[in-house]
Amino acid sequence: MNLSRKEMLRLIGAGAGAVALGSAASPAAGSETGGRGDIVRDVAVIGGGAAGTYAAIRLRELGQSVVVVERNGRLGGHTQTYTDPATGGTVDIGVVVWHDQPLVRQWFERFDIPLRKASFGGETLYVDHRTGRAVPDYTPPNPAAALALYGEHLARFPYLEYGFELPDPVPTDLLLPFGEFVRRYDLDAVVPTVFQFGQGLGDLLRQPTLYVMKNFGSDILRNLQIGFVSTSRRDNSELYRKARTELGDDVLLNSRVVSTDRDGARHATVRVDTPAGRRTIRARKVLVTIPPLLGNLDGFDLDGLERHLFGQFRNSAYYTGVLRDSGIPDSLQVRYIGLDTPHHLPELPGVYNIAPTGIPGLHNVKFGSPVALSERAVQAEIRASVRRLGEAGTLPATPPELATFASHTPFELTVSAEAVRAGFYRRLGSLQGRNRTFYSGAAFHTHDSSLIWQFTETLLPRIATA
The missing domain is CATH 1.10.405.20 (Guanine Nucleotide Dissociation Inhibitor; domain 1)
Incomplete structure (x- = not known):
């Protein structure tokens, strides 16, 4: 990304992050549906895991309309919770703990989810x-x-x-x-x-x-x-259920991208297969939060640089x-x-x-x-x-x-030490904003929800003003 380290630190801050997390979504501009049945949004978020869900909620707070495309039947990605049918007890089998830091606590407070020391x-x-x-x-x-x-x-x-x-x-x-x-x-x-x-x-x-x-x-x-933190109710997936409720019809579950055209003069076109049939999204920007492997991006109109970089993972x-x-x-x-x-x-x-x-x-x-x-x-x-x-x-x-x-x-997407030495991550960062597209998720930081939220927060101002 092109933000300087000083700007990152300023945005993250010693306290609550770049912009205080609100208690309710701001009105979403540009969220109308086009006359042809198209879904028209400011941002199409591809992936509803830690990065995608956080970005969708926060972008709405920043006045951006969003739609989230998620291939699974739920939000949350690696945050998964099993409920034992015999006892009703819950087991967090994916993400178990988070960092005890202001941004994390504020994020859970926003959804009225109490935390405990793990x-x-x-x-x-x-x-x-x-x-x-x-x-x-x-x-x-x-x-x-x-x-x-x-x-x-x-x-x-x-x-x-x-x-x-x-x-x-x-x-x-x-x-x-x-x-x-x-x-x-x-x-x-x-x-x-x-x-x-x-x-x-x-x-x-x-x-x-x-x-x-x-x-x-x-x-x-x-x-x-x-000490790390986890949820007091021992149900880490509660965060994503509540986010899903708030996002409402702005989430397309059990859906996948079948093609994109990001060369439009005013918007990118994203075609999605959903349980209700194929839908077309027209968005001014696209935020990709799924692992950027070529197999995952089948159907995307990748340019030569994107294909070259993602092919090395x-x-x-x-x-x-x-x-x-x-x-x-x-x-x-x-x-x-x-x-x-x-x-x-x-x-x-x-x-x-x-x-x-x-x-x-x-x-x-x-x-x-x-x-x-x-x-x-x-x-x-x-x-x-x-x-x-x-x-x-x-x-x-x-x-x-x-x-x-x-x-x-x-x-854990990685590249060889030789690729890192040759400037792989400098070129990967140059993709932010290219072809109307931004990227977040573990491949752009690490497999840690707390740090992914922190990274996504620094990226939001660029997405919102692009």
Whole structure:
């Protein structure tokens, strides 16, 4: 993006962000329907996840009319909540916590959703990922000193908290594989903690340090000290249900873009297949918040630069679900480790951990892979991991039912260190406003809803005045 770092900091501010979040939407200008049945709006938002939902609400507050196109039957993206039919209890299986910062608190206050400090901990059993055998003598390293040193290194790159506005040349340390960065600066003790908080990053030790530091950054360290927040009602999806209600007919669910024409003299044309048939959107601007992979943008009239840049992205994979009747004690967390692997990290593809949900008989499971796998293969390996616990005599575990399962793939879009060095992100930033189109979402920052909202907030003034 073209905002300077100083402008970013001014917009974000020490307090509530660029513009105070209102309690009700401002009147939406230009929200009429065209005579041919076209949907006429100021902004067409493609994707209703964290970035798209936040942008839609905030743009309406800034006097812009919007329409949101979302392929799923709900808003929220990776924020998903499972409701147990037997007890009515809820389990947040996607986004679990947010940063405790003014913008986040104001966003939830706007929808009258109380927050609480999130709690972690409880009894943890460390298990060898290959055999399912317990490793009773394993104790993870105390990360305190290493985290402090890691924080000193993060302070060298403050711009990582706000997007991909990287200096030229890009610092060599950011391009090192994270495992090499760790060895160079004696940060071994920090790796298990980063691995658990950075779930979904794929092969952590091979990722360029840039992506690890953006995902596990300075504000993560601050929140490790002061505590993250989650919703008091233990239903993080409430935020998106309330946003959906407010947006009303400005949301097209179960819909997908089939073609775009952004060369119009006065507007872009976006054709969308909806459950009610094909609709045509005429919008002065388009905001794309879905992962910008070429497969996701099939039908978009991409120009040569867009196609060249988006074609370089690669991604990891991340999956989550709820196990029912696994035989694992309700209060126990099972964390997988490697006995003979670097930093004792379990090899991926594999299970990160199996954690209590607070509901008897239910455990949350997280699974990661450097590449996308079929959902059937992931589910089979999850069940096999639990089965190995029983076969090894570690726990009275049996292959469980998957009460719910979700793929959060594609996850963590990255490019090679060579591409970063050659100016990939400078050119990616130059796409903001090109062809009447703006971009937000994890590919333009990192997989962290709080930081995505922060990034989107800095982008809103440009969208609203373009």
